[in-house]
Amino acid sequence: MATKPIDLAQLAAMDLAEATRLLKGVREATLSGRRSPVGPRADIEESWQRLLRTGLDPDRGRRPGMLPRDEVERRRGESPLREVLPVLREGLVSIADAAQHIVTVADADCRLLWREGKATVLRKGDTHGFVVGSDWSEELTGTSGIGTVLIARRPLHVHAAEHFVAAYHSWTCAGSPVTDPRDGRLIGVVNVSGPLATVHPTTLPLVTAVARLAEAELRTRHLTALERLRSVALPLLGRMTGRAVVVDANGWPAAVIGMPPPPGRLQLPRHPAAGPCWIPSLGTATVEPVPGGWLVRVTGLGGPGPVARIALDLSRPRHATATVSGEAGSWVQELSPRHAELLCTLAVHRDGRSAAQLAEHLFGDPTRTVTVRAEMSRLRRQLPHVLASRPYRFADGIDVEVLRSPHADPYSC
Numbered sequence: 411m412a413t414k415p416i417d418l419a420q421l422a423a424m425d426l427a428e429a430t431r432l433l434k435g436v437r438e439a440t441l442s443g444r445r446s447p448v449g450p451r452a453d454i455e456e457s458w459q460r461l462l463r464t465g466l467d468p469d470r471g472r473r474p475g476m477l478p479r480d481e482v483e484r485r486r487g488e489s490p491l492r493e494v495l496p497v498l499r500e501g502l503v504s505i506a507d508a509a510q511h512i513v514t515v516a517d518a519d520c521r522l523l524w525r526e527g528k529a530t531v532l533r534k535g536d537t538h539g540f541v542v543g544s545d546w547s548e549e550l551t552g553t554s555g556i557g558t559v560l561i562a563r564r565p566l567h568v569h570a571a572e573h574f575v576a577a578y579h580s581w582t583c584a585g586s587p588v589t590d591p592r593d594g595r596l597i598g599v600v601n602v603s604g605p606l607a608t609v610h611p612t613t614l615p616l617v618t619a620v621a622r623l624a625e626a627e628l629r630t631r632h633l634t635a636l637e638r639l640r641s642v643a644l645p646l647l648g649r650m651t652g653r654a655v656v657v658d659a660n661g662w663p664a665a666v667i668g669m670p671p672p673p674g675r676l677q678l679p680r681h682p683a684a685g686p687c688w689i690p691s692l693g694t695a696t697v698e699p700v701p702g703g704w705l706v707r708v709t710g711l712g713g714p715g716p717v718a719r720i721a722l723d724l725s726r727p728r729h730a731t732a733t734v735s736g737e738a739g740s741w742v743q744e745l746s747p748r749h750a751e752l753l754c755t756l757a758v759h760r761d762g763r764s765a766a767q768l769a770e771h772l773f774g775d776p777t778r779t780v781t782v783r784a785e786m787s788r789l790r791r792q793l794p795h796v797l798a799s800r801p802y803r804f805a806d807g808i809d810v811e812v813l814r815s816p817h818a819d820p821y822s823c
Contacts, residue, residue, distance in 0.1 A: 414448055414449065415448070415449050415451045415455075416432070416433070416436065416448055416449070416451055426606070426607065426609075429570070430570050430571065430579075430606070433569065433570050433571035434571040436448055436571070437458075437571045437572070437574075440455065441458070441462070441468055453558065453562050453564075453566055454553060454572050457548060457552075457553040457558045457561070457562075457574065460548065460561075461548065461549070461574045464549055466550075466552060466574065466575070468575060468576060469577070470575065470577055471552050471577060471578075472550045472551070473539055474544035474545045474546060474550055474551055475544070475545040475550065476541075476543045476544055476545070477543040477544075477545075478543070481543075482521075482523060482542060485517055485523055486523050486524070489517055489597065489598065490592075490597050490628065491515055491517065491523070491524075491588065491597055491598050491624075493627070493628065494588075494624035494627050494628060497620070497624045497627050498513070498620060499526065501616075501620035501623060502600070502602060502616070502617070502620050503526050503527075505616065506602055506604075507528050509604065509608050510531050510604050510608045511603060511608055511613075512526070512527035512531050512532060512535050512540065512602070512603050512604060513525065513527060513600070513602055514540070514556070514600075514601045514602075515598060515599075515600050515601075516546060516556050516560075517597065517598045518560065518595070518596050518598055518728055518729070519545075519547070519728070520545055520546045520547040520548075520556055520557050520560060521543065521544070521545055521546075522541065522542050522543060522544050522546060523598075524542065525542055531604060531605070535603070538577070538578060538581060540603065547560075548560075548561055551575060552573055552574030552575035552578070553568055553572060553573050553574040553575075554568055554573065554578070554583060554585075555567065555568045555585030555599075555602075555603065556601050558585075559585040559587055559599045559601070560596065560598075560599055561747060563587050563596060565584070565585065565586040565614055565617065565618040565621070566584070566585060566614075567583070567584045567613065567614040568582070568583050568585075569582045569606075569609060570582060570606055570609075580605060580606050581605065582603065582604060582605070582608065582609040583602065583603035583604075584601065584602050584603075584613040584614040584617045585599045585600065586599065586614075586617045586618040586621035587599050587621070588600060588624055588625060589625060590625075591625055591629040591632060592628065592629075592632045592658075592660045592662070593660040593661075596728070600617060600620065600621050600624070601617070602616075602617050632662070635658065635702065636662060636664050637664075638702060639664040639665075639700075639701075639702040639703050640656075640665050642656070642664075642700060642701050642702060643664045643703075643705075644665050646665075646700065646705065647667040651667075652707065652708070653667070653668035653707070654666070654705060654706060654708065655667075655669065655673060655676070655705075655708075656705050656706070657675075657704055657706060658702060658704075659704075660675070660678075661675045661676035661677060661678045662675050662676075663676070664703065668708075669708075673692065674691070676689055677689060677690050677691065677741070677743070677792070678697075678704065679741055680741075682699075683697075684697060684698050684699060685697070686709070688736075688741065690741070690792070692706070693708065693709075693710050694709050694710035695708050695709055695710075717734055717735070717736040717795045717796055717805065717808055718808065718809060719734075719808065719810075720732055720734050720793070720796055720804070720808055720809075720810055720811070721733040721735075721811045721812075721813065722745075722750070722757060722810070722812045722813065724750055724754060724812060724813060724814050725813050725814060728747065729744075730744070730745040730746075730747070730749075730750035731743065731744055731745060732745055732753065732793060734793060734796060743792050743793060748785060749785065749792075751771075752768060752772070752782075752786065752789060753789070754814075755771055756802060756804055757804070757810045757812050760810070761803065762798075762801030762802055763802055763803070764802070765779040765782045765783050765802070766779055767801075768782045768786075768802065769782045786799070786802055796808065
């Protein structure tokens with residue numbers, strides 16, 4: 411009989427002590443390799459398996475590393491999250507105070523940049539290293555509502571013995587990722603945490619809703635900035651002929667001429683400079699700076715020419731990139747963790763993988779081919795002339811280089 415994952419609704423209805431015993435039993439069975447009638451939830455199990463492979467001590471973990479104060483201030487100043495702190499505070503702090511919780515905001519590197527809560531709960535958080543500047547990446551602190559959320563890229567509640575590290579079993583946390591709609595980057599996570607007795611089933615939906623409000627605020631700010639850029643772009647394009655578009659720093663079009671239908675977001679070079687370049691969705695073009703963005707003039711329809719090389723930088727798992735080089739130069743594509751894993755798998759298996767084989771690798775389930783095909787379709791649009799299909803593989807003649815973390819297994823992803 412297959413092991414059934416824990417039912418969260420059933421867990422919430424249990425007495426706290428009973429639920430704690432159940433979770434501890436599930437954890438002990440999983441870590442010892444024994445079968446159990448009830449197993450961990452999928453996201454929790456995936457996290458535990460990652461941590462077992464890294465050799466993290468399940469009793470103590472590793473103490474979160476600390477940033478110096480000046481580095482914390484630098485990150486705060488550069489983080490887009492600072493723009494939405496009023497939204498996060500208004501939505502969460504008063505409720506968290508009443509529930510004896512701490513509200514924390516971490517960046518995409520799992521560094522705690524802000525925290526708020528009552529002094530009594532903050533002191534309890536101090537004992538776990540839950541302080542500003544601390545590093546809550548999964549590989550250091552185990553399964554949590556910060557590090558694991560940033561890997562899974564979806565909201566997650568980690569309760570009691572669902573924490574891989576036993577030192578945190580008296581704690582409960584709910585976290586939701588925050589994505590910047592202006593460039594699609596994962597910019598951090600908002601988290602509500604507290605002592606085990608303060609757990610409530612509505613915490614995760616609340617945190618998720620407030621995170622979405624923060625993203626909506628960023629989207630509103632973006633639309634306002636595009637309107638300002640449009641006021642500059644329209645008079646400029648009105649004096650031009652041919653095909654051209656004015657975009658903001660993230661590639662979003664503010665105004666266009668000679669291109670029905672108008673393009674979507676353009677994939678600009680990582681560090682644009684005035685002069686010729688190749689843009690995947692347009693072909694060859696020249697770019698010129700304008701106040702608040704770039705003027706892009708399309709000069710040809712050709713592709714990038716033969717792609718000679720792709721370099722995958724997987725040394726920072728949450729910030730993976732692919733640098734593609736061809737006759738028209740090179741460009742850099744940021745990769746989600748899932749896309750990075752797919753490309754790494756294809757780099758290991760140069761003869762190619764079927765959708766079922768990729769699904770087995772990603773999810774342990776060869777039937778999830780629809781998800782794999784959708785992800786591969788997105789990848790092929792992002793990296794034109796790089797990937798082939800039937801089976802999925804790197805196109806012939808492309809030199810593939812993979813830069814991994816020093817601790818990674820060179821034969822797996």
